[in-house]
């Protein structure tokens with residue numbers, strides 16, 4: 343073996359042991375968080391989890407994942423920032439307008455036949471998706487017979503969702519989304535502007551119940567005609583995704599509708615045969631029975 347080859351070998355060995363060390367530190371951090379606070383991130387998809395953890399190491403100005411572990415376990419405020427940073431609360435009103443348009447066309451007619459409608463938005467973040475649904479049901483004359491359950495593991499996001507206050511600068515994009523989603527009114531009817539913010543009309547909140555619920559650790563809590571869980575399970579590994587699909591299958595009524603995000607699918611889960619696609623492109627599925 344030449345000196346250069348020996349050099350490469352040593353380098354790759356040290357890269358391997360660095361990776362192993364990182365893996366051990368991540369496992370210790372997540373085990374500690376689970377044992378102390380009950381939040382279970384152990385089955386989140388590793389690549390994005392790693393990125394978020396390193397991002398948080400830098401944000402907390404600590405030198406390593408082990409140092410972050412110490413801070414998170416000893417300082418509740420640091421733990422809360424950690425949960426917030428792992429939760430990726432990105433969302434918008436009428437996100438993926440084509441989905442909401444298709445929902446109007448294909449799901450609303452089914453919902454009209456029910457005396458009472460229960461909808462669960464699992465992983466609702468700061469509430470934009472939930473209020474979009476409230477507006478849609480209101481326009482279709484179904485809001486009064488609906489209850490919307492809006493849940494997330496992130497208490498800070500839920501608090502904002504309850505308040506229904508958003509930046510005015512986002513309204514241009516939301517108005518565009520609303521129109522593309524089949525909205526027929528002036529979107530500005532749904533909010534009152536105040537300085538740099540808008541507050542959504544209180545009547546939209548009337549039938550929404552906001553609650554903390556963790557998909558990794560909490561159980562089913564009701565039976566629903568529709569479950570929205572969009573852009574949440576992309577952050578989970580196969581095991582957790584299967585677990586959550588089990589929870590949804592158990593929570594959906596007969597012929598209940600499951601709506602996933604644009605990059606998600608029911609295929610390759612153990613429930614793929616339990617649903618029929620109502621719209622393959624928009625990821626709208628109907629439970630077989």
Ligand SMILES: C[S@@+](CC[C@H](N)C(=O)[O-])C[C@H]1O[C@@H](n2cnc3c(N)ncnc32)[C@H](O)[C@@H]1O
Nearest residue numbers: 429433465467494495496556557558572573574
């Ligand atoms: C990217 S946002 C998606 C928001 C919205 N559904 C949408 O598509 O616009 C992901 C949300 O999932 C929530 N989340 C992540 N893991 C969760 C879990 N185990 N239980 C409940 N919510 C979770 C996060 O807190 C975050 O608010």
